Amino acid sequence: MKAQKGFTLIELMIVVxxxxxxAAIAIPSYQNYSRKAAYSEVLAAMAAVKTAxxxxxxxxxxxxxxxxxxxxxxxxxxxxxxxxxxxIAITATSGAITATPNAYKGxxxxxxxxxxxxxxxxxxxxxxxxxxxxVTNGYVKN
Numbered sequence: 001m002k003a004q005k006g007f008t009l010i011e012l013m014i015v016v017x018x019x020x021x022x023a024a025i026a027i028p029s030y031q032n033y034s035r036k037a038a039y040s041e042v043l044a045a046m047a048a049v050k051t052a053x054x055x056x057x058x059x060x061x062x063x064x065x066x067x068x069x070x071x072x073x074x075x076x077x078x079x080x081x082x083x084x085x086x087x088i089a090i091t092a093t094s095g096a097i098t099a100t101p102n103a104y105k106g107x108x109x110x111x112x113x114x115x116x117x118x119x120x121x122x123x124x125x126x127x128x129x130x131x132x133x134x135v136t137n138g139y140v141k142n
Contacts, residue, residue, distance in 0.1 A: 031106060032138075034105060034106055035105065035106040035107055035137075035139070036138070036139055037105075038084050038104055038105035038106065038107055039084065039101070039107055039111070039134065039139040039140075041083060041084035041085060042084050042085050042099050042101050042107075042113060042134070042139075043113070043134075043139070043140060045077065045085045045088055045099065046088060046097055046099050046113065046115055048074065049072070049074055049076065049088055049090065049097050050097060050115055050128060052072040052073055052074045053066050053072050053090065053095050053097065053117075053126075054126050055072075056071060056072045056073075057095065057117075057126055062119075063093065063094060063095045063117075063119055064092075064093050066095050067090055067091065067092045067093055067094065067095045068090060068092070069090060072090070076088045076089065076090070080102070081102065082102075083102065083104065084101050084102060084104045084105070084107060085099065085101060085102070086100045086101055086102045086109070087099070087100045088100075091116075094116065095117065096114060096115065096116040096117070097114070097115040097116075098112060098113070098114045098115075098132075099112065099113045099114075099115075099134075100112050101113075108133075110133060111132075111133040111134060111137055111139070112132045112133055112134070113130060113131075113132045113133065113134030113135075113139070113140065114130070114131045114132045115128050115129070115130055115131075116128070116129055116131065117129070129142055130142050
């Protein structure tokens, strides 16, 4: 008798089942990581504005002195069609920052992110809090 060469049908079916299970778990995880990585572009753009508002707030007597791009000394993106960031706006009177993304690499245009701070006591640092779809979708943690 000759020794058996090759795999049996059962062995091949088991391998195909294992590969299918791994793919069912790995593909959604990969897509989620891809969206988070793409959204980091939005968060980085917001961080620059956050820093400018923070510097302005440390030198001003009220947040109303830091509620426009001109007052904080930044140029805000508006209506950009390439990349993840579409617009970033600073809310009048509160200095809150709101970012709207483009539909980009799995990110939806409704995945907005807001970054707000309460008016601190004299000499206290600003404490920022994220809210919006960026928190509910897991792009950022508070």
